[in-house]
Amino acid sequence: MPAAIPTQATIGGAKGAPDPSCLLEFRNIRIVYDNAIEAIRDVSIAVPEGGIVALLGSNGAGKSTLLKAMSGILYTEEGVIENGTIRFRGEDVHHLAPDELVRRGIVQVPEGRRVFPALTIDENLQMGGYTRTAAEARDRREKVFSLFPRLFERRDQIAGYMSGGEQQMLAIGRALMTDPVLLALDEPSLGLAPLIIDRIYEVIAKLRDEMKMTVLLVEQNAQRALDIADYGYILETGRVVLDGSAKKLAANEDVQEFYLGVSNAGRKSLRDVKHYKRRKRWLS
Structure with missing residues (x-):
């Protein structure tokens, strides 16, 4: 914990x-x-x-x-x-x-993925491991492929031709190459599509739970x-x-209404929420 x-x-x-x-x-x-x-x-x-x-x-x-x-x-x-x-x-x-x-x-995966489109998946990962020794980079590469088997299957593919979900996997994998x-x-x-989001979030949880x-x-x-x-x-x-805590925020009525789209009256659109009401509750 x-x-x-x-x-x-x-x-x-x-x-x-x-x-x-x-x-x-x-x-x-x-x-x-x-x-x-x-x-x-x-x-x-x-x-x-x-x-x-x-x-x-x-x-x-x-x-x-x-x-x-x-x-x-x-x-x-x-x-x-x-x-x-x-x-x-x-x-x-x-x-x-x-x-x-x-x-x-301290390593960041920026919004929009930003892979090197003209390089292959393998070459992108090599770029991510530039601060590590050759042996360390090989070890990190194997760990990335174990987290994202699809990257291993397509390791020789040009990154610019990958789907958005595959590019997100690559962007995270490239960041993990730095250990x-x-x-x-x-x-x-x-x-990203819901199924791809599920996979991405499974990996994020695994990074905490298994890789600490x-x-x-x-x-x-x-x-x-x-x-x-x-x-x-x-x-x-x-x-x-x-x-x-995440559980406390998820149970908070304001968070449910403004960020989860749920209220006592049922699910609603954020467009229906007045901005001044949010500010009055939290910033007054």
Whole structure:
């Protein structure tokens, strides 16, 4: 079982000492784009070792921005951390370059998969293992193929001709080639068929349960994320408005209404929900 997860109220004590139970912490983070647009405001999130933590929220809530900050790639979109810190294994890492973060074990699978389309599946995996020795890369490759047998069957196929689901498998497999300590997945179910989503989520659960890997899962599909997560945070307009165990969030009436599409009156469309009502409940 993962370590206990600090809540928003307990992250970052009076002296700002790191919590020893956390592998990764965002501590009072504020992120601004183009010196004008505040994307993240005073967010604190804790990710314990060996657990799955879900970041939930609608488009534009700030989920992907947090992952970009964690991966050191905010600069590509003129983003800056103006306040707060990101700590990994008790050390400040928000100032490190992306390649150094990967070497330390922080690896992200970005939204949209972004495989190398002109390379084969095998060549894509080789690119993912560039930080490892040849022997380590061979071992990781075998593990990837055991998780995704379809990649083994089509290992000589050009990645650009694969289906969306196969490309998502490859993107995750390429990330696993680095032997990550923490794997961040940005919208892994986006645009995929239900059967493929089932397989992807089976693998995510296996990464935690069998490989003891820590997973930070960013999703709009709240139901799927809460089904396998240990803990969750809900973001709205750059702020954490609700957090708790996955079971607690799934049972919360507001979460059921606004994110799972269920209310006492039955299933409803999110379009039927007034935005001001959500803000009044959580941000007032």
